[in-house]
Structures are given as structure tokens and as C-alpha cells.
Amino acid sequence: MATEEKVIFERPHALLPVITNYCPGCPHGIVHRLVAESIDELGVEGKTVGVAPVGCSVTATDFFGCDMIEAAHGRAPAVATAVKRVHPDNVVFAYQGDGDLASIGMAETIHAATRGENITVIFINNAIYGMTGGQMAPTSLPHQVTQTSPYGRDVSTAGYPIRVSELLSSLDGVAYIERVTVDSPKNVRKAKKAIKKAFQNQIDGVGYSLIEVVSTCPTNWGLTPQDAFTWMRENMLPYYPLGVYRDVIADGFESVAAAAAQRAKDCPIAAGEGR
Amino acid sequence: MAEKVLMKGNEVLAEAALRAGCRFFFGYPITPQTELAAYMSKRMPKVGGTYLQAESEIAAINMVYGASAAGARVMTSSSSPGISLKGEGISYMAGADLPGVIVNVQRGGPGLGGIQPSQSDYWQATRATGHGDFQLMVFAPSTVQEMADCAFLAFEKADEYRMPVMILADGMLGQMMEPVVLPEPKADLPDKPWATTGHQGKREHNIVNSLYLQAADLERLNNERFERYEKIKQTEQRAELFMTDDADIVIVAFGASARIARSAVVSARENGIKAGLIRPITLWPFPTDAIEGVIPHAKALLSVEMNMGQMVDDVRLVSAGRVPVEFFGHAGGIIPTPAEVLAQIEKLNGKAGA
Numbered sequence: 001m002a003t004e005e006k007v008i009f010e011r012p013h014a015l016l017p018v019i020t021n022y023c024p025g026c027p028h029g030i031v032h033r034l035v036a037e038s039i040d041e042l043g044v045e046g047k048t049v050g051v052a053p054v055g056c057s058v059t060a061t062d063f064f065g066c067d068m069i070e071a072a073h074g075r076a077p078a079v080a081t082a083v084k085r086v087h088p089d090n091v092v093f094a095y096q097g098d099g100d101l102a103s104i105g106m107a108e109t110i111h112a113a114t115r116g117e118n119i120t121v122i123f124i125n126n127a128i129y130g131m132t133g134g135q136m137a138p139t140s141l142p143h144q145v146t147q148t149s150p151y152g153r154d155v156s157t158a159g160y161p162i163r164v165s166e167l168l169s170s171l172d173g174v175a176y177i178e179r180v181t182v183d184s185p186k187n188v189r190k191a192k193k194a195i196k197k198a199f200q201n202q203i204d205g206v207g208y209s210l211i212e213v214v215s216t217c218p219t220n221w222g223l224t225p226q227d228a229f230t231w232m233r234e235n236m237l238p239y240y241p242l243g244v245y246r247d248v249i250a251d252g253f254e255s256v257a258a259a260a261a262q263r264a265k266d267c268p269i270a271a272g273e274g275r
Numbered sequence: 276m277a278e279k280v281l282m283k284g285n286e287v288l289a290e291a292a293l294r295a296g297c298r299f300f301f302g303y304p305i306t307p308q309t310e311l312a313a314y315m316s317k318r319m320p321k322v323g324g325t326y327l328q329a330e331s332e333i334a335a336i337n338m339v340y341g342a343s344a345a346g347a348r349v350m351t352s353s354s355s356p357g358i359s360l361k362g363e364g365i366s367y368m369a370g371a372d373l374p375g376v377i378v379n380v381q382r383g384g385p386g387l388g389g390i391q392p393s394q395s396d397y398w399q400a401t402r403a404t405g406h407g408d409f410q411l412m413v414f415a416p417s418t419v420q421e422m423a424d425c426a427f428l429a430f431e432k433a434d435e436y437r438m439p440v441m442i443l444a445d446g447m448l449g450q451m452m453e454p455v456v457l458p459e460p461k462a463d464l465p466d467k468p469w470a471t472t473g474h475q476g477k478r479e480h481n482i483v484n485s486l487y488l489q490a491a492d493l494e495r496l497n498n499e500r501f502e503r504y505e506k507i508k509q510t511e512q513r514a515e516l517f518m519t520d521d522a523d524i525v526i527v528a529f530g531a532s533a534r535i536a537r538s539a540v541v542s543a544r545e546n547g548i549k550a551g552l553i554r555p556i557t558l559w560p561f562p563t564d565a566i567e568g569v570i571p572h573a574k575a576l577l578s579v580e581m582n583m584g585q586m587v588d589d590v591r592l593v594s595a596g597r598v599p600v601e602f603f604g605h606a607g608g609i610i611p612t613p614a615e616v617l618a619q620i621e622k623l624n625g626k627a628g629a
Contacts, residue, residue: 016480047473049345061482067471069344070484072367075337078329082341082349083471085325086299090345090473108337111330 012036014045014065021059025218025225028057028124030182031191032064035095035122038196039066042203048091049083051076053100056130060095074105077112080119091202093120099129102138102162109168116173116207116256120198123164126215127236134220138162141239146220161239165212169245172260175207177245181214181237183229206249207256214240277456284419285310285352285449287457288378288442289318291426292350294460297376298324299349301338303331303357306390307446308380311352332357336364336377343373344483346470348430352378354446355396356387358404365439366405370485372469372500374433376426377411378442380449383608391608392446392531397585400443401559408497410504412440412511413558415529419453421556427458432511434465436503443558445581447531447610507560514562515554518544522551524623525569527590528579529555532604532611536579539616546617548624558586566593573598574627579616580604599626 011017015036022028039045048066052058054073061068071079076094084092101109101123112119128146129135136149139161143152153161165179176198180191191213198209214236216228223231244250253259264270282290289311292300300319302312312328319326329335335351342349353361358379368375379400383393400413412432414425422444429440471481487493518540519525528536533554543550553569555562566576576598578587584602591600603619605611 046475049471061484065480067474067481069471070486072363078334078337079341082338083345086342086345086347107330108334
């Protein structure tokens, strides 16, 4: 009997055959793969430009096969905005962590979202600054012990965590926000679907899309990868519930512009009356 | 011959940038550069370009970084406090070898300072706009015509050397109106094979980056950059010489203060004092050759600035003790008068003659 080879699993083309610098058990590798698979399946690697953050994925410029830009800490949305404005037909994504996106880069994040920049943002929320060795992040949970909250995050002095998906979902420029995780094959598949949709939205010109991936940091949490996922499921998911936070397409609009016009229909100037 | 038009300095910077092929402008409101951004917001949509009012000076310069990485000719403008905020992004541009034009229509500082004209960002522009070892090319126009010429040239040099270029103007030049002949629009822009435009499956992926975790790599890149800087120092110095051939007292002044110094030189000559003016047009590279040229016959050098004495450091570095170097200036937005500068010339001439 002739043997017929059938490839059932391989490295995505948009992910380069290089060794990453991520710690064992770090979910960055899974999410990188989902981004690369989406780029492959949509056939857009040649016109995709990625923007990497400052943080553990600062060297993602070396891992993705598309053109890549390394941005200053928190500035990826501003950089991505300009790249997209120069080449509107390109596919532009920013890949950012919680310190980068929700702390030092919060202004850039909110304003790129409210402008409805037609970009895709992949947001990794693991409740800690990983690269610098485990400091308190804007998403660190109350009582969570980190290097800079050694007695646990005291909300009376350090305030409360920012729930990014909830916060951004109120903005008119936002097309799609979903919070996912990658702790099980089922959730990985859901995350893949969400990430691919966030890219498809951009291709379709729908508006700003952000996928928040609730993630882990086994190294700085001081847990094994599996125990880290357990801690994440027990503590992070109740605080950061998974799900779709905004989807203008599902709401029956063709773009953020249509959704925003409907919301502001009683405001004469916003509705464009008398122009 | 192109037609002469009467225009405001800030608007001329914008129009010349458009004619240099700039189609992307990212700004944030600040006095006294306001007219530049307003002009861009009016014109960009008419020429198929992008005007985007950023959420902050920091976002604006990082948009410049992104547009430049994507291969576009791009500009931002601000005034002193805003330039401090842009320092981060300018350093990243230098570290990633990205071209771009940054306009600083200076006002008095430090802090919020005032909104009157000043030259108190000389050190910032030429020494340490941001962290790390890097230089900007810095143009210092002195007339509205030169605002046009420098803005156009800035884009050419930024692309030629793949570095950020600053136009260091001030509130006086920005707000004043003068006749100007605008440059002819540039037809062909240079290719940028390094830009992140999407590889289209035709080349390796391009990376725009300023992170080098291996010390030897980072040192090598710094060395390469400084070799480029050395070439710029040798070939790009620009200065105007006015009555310096036989001058005993040579003023060094740039931008708005050079206009006043020039009047003082004319008055001094009428009074029989052999005065002259060296007007740096590039502040970096500093026109050391022009100053070196007067050292053999000058009895004193006088740096006239609208600050507490910043460029005088560079004049002293050239003189290296061979000729006495004095400073005269005003800070806070006060513009020196020709009479004040003339008095300084007379005083120095008295000392030199004694």
C-alpha cells in the first residue's frame, strides 16, 4: 500500500523558525501562534505590519515573519495609527502587555480606540510586569503579592485594577472587544476565533478591535504552568470575566460609524444636521 | 521665477513642508506654533494628506515614528514644553535611524515659562533632546524666507542621513509676516527599501527597532551613527558671514537675535568700529569652520542670544581660549535691542583696544 503523507500540523508561515525568549510555560507562544495562524489563513502576511511593545514580547519583532516595528513603552497604538494612516490597505496590529497598554500607554490606547483606528490590538493581561521581574501591574488583583506589592496589593493606597475590556467597550470608535484565555484546547480555539475575527474586522474596515487574553506568568507568579492556570481560573477569571464586550457587527451595524451615528441620533450636530 | 507672497512664518513652515512631499502631520495645540497646525489641518485634506491632532505630544511624536517607519515624509511641530515631551520619541527615532522633521517654535522656559519668543532650547536641541548618544540636525532660520528654505531642506537631509531633523525657530519668527518665495513642489521622493510597508512576499521582513540587548551590537550601531555624524560635521555646516573679513569684534547670533545683531553691526561700522556677524544656520553641525575663519584677526567674540547663554559654550569650544568670548542676552521672552547690543560691541572694542 502506498503511503500518502498528509500534513496535519505545522508551524504557521507568519511565525519564523526561531527560538523565542519566553519562559517555559508562558502563554505568549500560544498567542503568537494564534496571531500567525490568523495572518496565514487570511493570506495577509505580505501586507501586515506588527507593532511590538516594551515588555516580555519586546523581541516579537524577531518572531513574526511580517514587517515589524518596535515601539516605545506604551506607544504601540500611536505607532500603529500612523502606519495604518500611511498604508490604509495594510493590516496593522499591536501586541501589548498590561503594563504597556493599560498603564504607561493608557492615553494612547483610549485615543486610538475612540478614534476608531482600523487596527487590531492583542492585549495580554497576566496581572504583572513580567520582563522587569514581577512588579505590580495596573491589572494586578487586590491582595496580589508582587515585587512592588510585597504585602499584597492594598487597594486603599494602590487603587483598583483596570478592567480594560469593560472600559474600552463604552467608546464609540470600538468595533469589537472580546476577552479570552488560552488555558485549555477549547479556550485556545475560542481565542483563535476571536483573534481571527479581530483581523477580519480590520480587513473589512469595521473599526478598532481588541482581544484581551487573560494569561499567566508562571515565572513571576512562582507557580508551575499548570498551577498558574489554576490560579488564573480561580482568581483572574472571576475578576476579568470572559466574553464579548462589544461587537457592532453582532449588534447589526456595518461599522463603528453606523453604530456611533445610531447612538447619537438625537444629537443634531453629531447627526450631521445643518451641515 | 516663482512669485513672492506675503506669509506668516509658521504657515510658511507648513507650506514648505507640503512642497517637500510631507503628507502626514501629527500635532498637539501649543502657543506660539498654533498657525502651523491650523494651516496643516486646512491644507492636508485638500492634498490627500493626513492631519491628525494627537492626544498628546508624546502620541504625536510616536505617530511620526510610525509614519516614518512606514516610509512617509512626516512632520510634527510644537513649542518648548511640548518638545520636552517629544524627547522620548525623538530618541527612539534616532535609535531606529528614522527620518522626520520636528519644528520647535521656542518660547521662554523652564517649566511652563511664558509664550514670548526665546532661544532657550539651544542646549536641548544640540546636546540632549532625549536620552542616549545621538544628534539631530538643527536648522535655525532667521527670516520667513529661510523658514521655507530650511523646512524644505530639512526633509531632504532627514532622508539623506536617516535621522530626525529639527527646525529651531522662535515665537517671533513664527508670528511675523515677510515676503517669501516658496520652493517648487518636489516631484520624486526617495525610495526607502528599509521601510515597514509589508514585504508582499518579495523580501525578508523589515524591522524598525532601537533595542539591541547585546552590548557589542549596540556599540557598533552607535559607532556607525557617529561616523555618519562626523561626515555631517564636515559637509553640512551652514552659516552666513556679514562684514567679518576685517572684523575686530565678531558677533555670533542665530535666528531672531541675529536680526538684531545685524542692525547693531551696521551701527557699529557707522561709528568706526570694525564689527561683523557670523550667523549659524545649522546649530548642529555647529559652523566651527566659519568661526575658525575669524579667529586669526578677531579681538573678541560676542555671542548674542535670547537665553542665559547657551550657544556661547560652542563658541568657546571653537575659540579654545585663543580669543576672548563674551555673552549678552535676555531671557524670559525679552528680545535684546540693537542699542543694547551696540553698547556691548563698544564695550568690547574698548577693552580690545586698551
